[in-house]
Amino acid sequence: MNRKPATASNPGDRPVEACRDCAAYKSCFCHAIMCIAEAGENDGGAAAIAYQDQTIAARRAICRENETLDGVPFICKGWAATAVALSDGRRQILSFLLPGDIVSAILIFDPVSRCSIEAVTELQVRTLARDDIKAALLRHPDLMDMISDIRDHEVARAAQLSIDLGRRTAIERIAQLILQLSERLARCGLMHDGVMDFPLRQHHIADATGLTVVHAGNILADFRRGGLIEISGRSLKLADPDGLRRIAGAL
Amino acid sequence: MNRKPATASNPGDRPVEACRDCAAYKSCFCHAIMCIAEAGENDGGAAAIAYQDQTIAARRAICRENETLDGVPFICKGWAATAVALSDGRRQILSFLLPGDIVSAILIFDPVSRCSIEAVTELQVRTLARDDIKAALLRHPDLMDMISDIRDHEVARAAQLSIDLGRRTAIERIAQLILQLSERLARCGLMHDGVMDFPLRQHHIADATGLTVVHAGNILADFRRGGLIEISGRSLKLADPDGLRRIAGAL
DNA sequence: CGTGAGCTTGACTTGTTTCAACCAACGTGG
DNA sequence: CCACGTTGGTTGAAACAAGTCAAGCTCACG
Numbered sequence: 001m002n003r004k005p006a007t008a009s010n011p012g013d014r015p016v017e018a019c020r021d022c023a024a025y026k027s028c029f030c031h032a033i034m035c036i037a038e039a040g041e042n043d044g045g046a047a048a049i050a051y052q053d054q055t056i057a058a059r060r061a062i063c064r065e066n067e068t069l070d071g072v073p074f075i076c077k078g079w080a081a082t083a084v085a086l087s088d089g090r091r092q093i094l095s096f097l098l099p100g101d102i103v104s105a106i107l108i109f110d111p112v113s114r115c116s117i118e119a120v121t122e123l124q125v126r127t128l129a130r131d132d133i134k135a136a137l138l139r140h141p142d143l144m145d146m147i148s149d150i151r152d153h154e155v156a157r158a159a160q161l162s163i164d165l166g167r168r169t170a171i172e173r174i175a176q177l178i179l180q181l182s183e184r185l186a187r188c189g190l191m192h193d194g195v196m197d198f199p200l201r202q203h204h205i206a207d208a209t210g211l212t213v214v215h216a217g218n219i220l221a222d223f224r225r226g227g228l229i230e231i232s233g234r235s236l237k238l239a240d241p242d243g244l245r246r247i248a249g250a251l
Numbered sequence: 252m253n254r255k256p257a258t259a260s261n262p263g264d265r266p267v268e269a270c271r272d273c274a275a276y277k278s279c280f281c282h283a284i285m286c287i288a289e290a291g292e293n294d295g296g297a298a299a300i301a302y303q304d305q306t307i308a309a310r311r312a313i314c315r316e317n318e319t320l321d322g323v324p325f326i327c328k329g330w331a332a333t334a335v336a337l338s339d340g341r342r343q344i345l346s347f348l349l350p351g352d353i354v355s356a357i358l359i360f361d362p363v364s365r366c367s368i369e370a371v372t373e374l375q376v377r378t379l380a381r382d383d384i385k386a387a388l389l390r391h392p393d394l395m396d397m398i399s400d401i402r403d404h405e406v407a408r409a410a411q412l413s414i415d416l417g418r419r420t421a422i423e424r425i426a427q428l429i430l431q432l433s434e435r436l437a438r439c440g441l442m443h444d445g446v447m448d449f450p451l452r453q454h455h456i457a458d459a460t461g462l463t464v465v466h467a468g469n470i471l472a473d474f475r476r477g478g479l480i481e482i483s484g485r486s487l488k489l490a491d492p493d494g495l496r497r498i499a500g501a502l
Numbered sequence: 503c504g505t506g507a508g509c510t511t512g513a514c515t516t517g518t519t520t521c522a523a524c525c526a527a528c529g530t531g532g
Numbered sequence: 533c534c535a536c537g538t539t540g541g542t543t544g545a546a547a548c549a550a551g552t553c554a555a556g557c558t559c560a561c562g
Contacts, residue, residue: 059507084414086501092414106406109399114407148360151402155357156365158409163335163343165416166461170550201508210417212551217509250338310539421518452540463519468541 029146030074030100033128036136036143049136050129055122062103062117062125071127072108075101078123079199082115083207092165093208095157096120096200098184105150108133121199165210168249173209174219175248178229182238198236280397281325281351284379287387287394300387301380306373313354313368313376322378323359326352329374330450333366334458343416344459346408347371347451349435356401359384372450416461419500424460425470426499429480433489449487 037049052071056062063069065084080097082104094115097103103117108130137143164173185196206216223229228244230237238244288300303322307313309329314320316335331348333355345366348354354368359381388394415424436447457467474480479495481488489495 084410086414086418088501090414090418090501092417094410094413104406106403110403114403114410152357152361152365155355155405155409158406158413159335159345159365162345162409162412162416163337163341165413166343167337167341203508213508214510214552215550218511218550221510250341454540464540465520465542466518469518469543472542 028100029143029150030102032140032143032146033074033133033136036140037128049132052127054125054127056119056125058119058122060119062119062123063113064116065114067113067116068111069107069113069127070111071129072133073103073117073125073127075099075103076124076126079120079197080123081118081120081204081208083118084115091207092210093204094161096181096204096208098188098190100188102150105147105154108137108147120201120204170209170211170215171219171222171247172249173211174205174216174223175228175244177205177208178236178238179241179244179248182236182241194238194241195235196238197234198231199234279351280394280401281353283391283394283397284325284384284387287391288379300383303378305376305378307370307376309370309373311370313370313374314364315367316365318364318367319362320358320364320378321362322380323384324354324368324376324378326350326354327375327377330371330448331374332369332371332455332459334369335366342458343461344455345412347432347455347459349439349441351439353401356398356405359388359398371452371455421460421462421466422470422473422498423500424462425456425467425474426479426495428456428459429487429489430492430495430499433492445489445492446486447489448485449482450485 033049037051053076062073062080075097077099080101080103081093082095082097083091083093085091097117102108104113104115107113111130137147164176168176181198182191182196185191190196202217202220203213205211205220206213209216211219220229220231223244224231226243228238228240228247230239284300288302304327307329313324313331326348328350331352331354332344333346333348334342334344336342348368353359355364355366358364362381388398415427419427432449433442433447436442441447453468453471454464456462456471457464460467462470471480471482474495475482477494479489479491479498481490
């Protein structure tokens with residue numbers, strides 16, 4: 001792994017193209033840690049954070065369940081998904097990762113990944129050295145607070161996912177999924193006139209909502225016919241966000 | 252809240268009747284923190300952990316979703332459940348808490364509970380002062396490691412729950428639930444000849460597995476008729492654990 | 503040009519929910 | 533002591549949601 005710091009001299013070459021949930025988090029951990037990495041360069045490299053950049057093809061796995069990871073991966077560009085699987089092949093997607101997402105805060109402390117991480121689109125990933133991050137955390141107590149917030153957020157989303165899967169109908173789940181993704185993207189400024197990137201395949205939607213591909217596809221078709229959404233190529237337009245919210249139902 | 256330490260002079264008066272998952276955790280956080288509370292007494296009370304004991308009737312809530320808690324509750328006796336709810340009343344139980352369980356490691360850092368906590372049986376709860384726990388964590392770094400383990404464990408269980416709800420059939424979910432509870436109880440030494448306390452009502456099982464009460468009841472009846480389990484009063488016997496495991500299916 | 507991944511649609515089957523009725527156990531207050 | 537409401541469990545029939553199977557289609561890619 002290189003011991004060179006993140007270079008951001010070229011303005012078109014920011015390591016992270018967008019930042020998830022910046023409004024929700026007190027601040028963006030991913031950006032903060034990159035800044036620290038860059039600052040480390042200035043004081044002689046002693047506090048630099050080693051990293052490695054990787055490009056991963058769509059549909060390839062970054063890591064498998066229970067695999068030990070050398071570093072802590074951050075999504076710089078593209079979409080990824082975390083999933084767990086049963087031995088007979090049934091899978092459940094736990095979360096979608098957007099640019100600026102740390103895969104999981106746990107990976108900073110525990111090198112063993114509890115879920116597989118798979119590229120949805122072509123992906124750019126920057127993997128930071130775990131020990132260097134830990135050292136940075138000790139030097140910057142506010143970073144530790146951010147991590148704590150991210151962890152809380154992860155737990156809250158896990159609870160949300162459980163009640164979605166356990167107690168909501170298929171229609172509600174899919175409406176909910178689309179709305180949540182749209183909100184995350186909107187917060188990053190990645191939504192324009194209700195149109196957003198939507199690289200998910202139907203099997204991603206099915207695996208995220210606990211449905212079969214066929215059923216998920218049918219419901220999407222219903223949404224399209226009902227004028228709620230418009231899908232073309234790899235982008236999705238929220239034609240009737242309020243209608244979707246009504247369908248997504250009870251908070 | 253009393254500033255008196257936990258008294259355990261009376262041998263029949265241990266604050267915690269049993270300790271969950273002691274084999275799985277490196278050590279039991281709950282016991283450790285009680286020991287520290289007691290030790291605090293000896294050095295003049297400066298390091299004592301303030302606490303309050305409470306008895307809660309079955310079916311009563313300890314706290315509601317998004318409620319702010321003064322202290323950090325530990326289950327000393329009885330069973331409890333954590334749950335989230337939709338506004339129309341649909342509920343999902345996230346976990347059952349057995350004696351020796353901390354409700355959630357997050358409550359040490361974040362005073363706002365993300366889920367409701369409800370007594371399944373009559374319950375004895377000891378609530379420790381949050382600031383005192385935090386101070387103890389700083390004095391005892393190994394406690395911090397335990398918390399980290401507990402958090403990891405919570406995340407892993409959340410992932411497990413998600414795939415259970417999303418991808419398993421009703422029968423698998425119920426078999427799985429019974430097996431997991433039996434394993435936790437066995438680890439505490441609360442299982443004798445395959446017989447364990449089983450105070451759950453059918454609506455608990457339904458809410459934990461994302462099913463209706465009627466369907467959960469039917470499946471339990473099937474299990475009974477199939478000679479897999481025997482239920483009498485408030486206890487359950489694993490008549491055919493291997494059969495159950497076969498039904499619970501793929502890991 | 504062939505191949506594989508992905509989407510759509512329809513007919514059919516299965517799993518699960520809903521509704522409803524009934525019964526047993528239990529605690530409470532008259 | 534009994535009447536009564538509440539809580540919990542059981543069962544059956546009917547309605548519905550979701551899964552399975554199958555076929556045909558487009559599109560991108562080598």
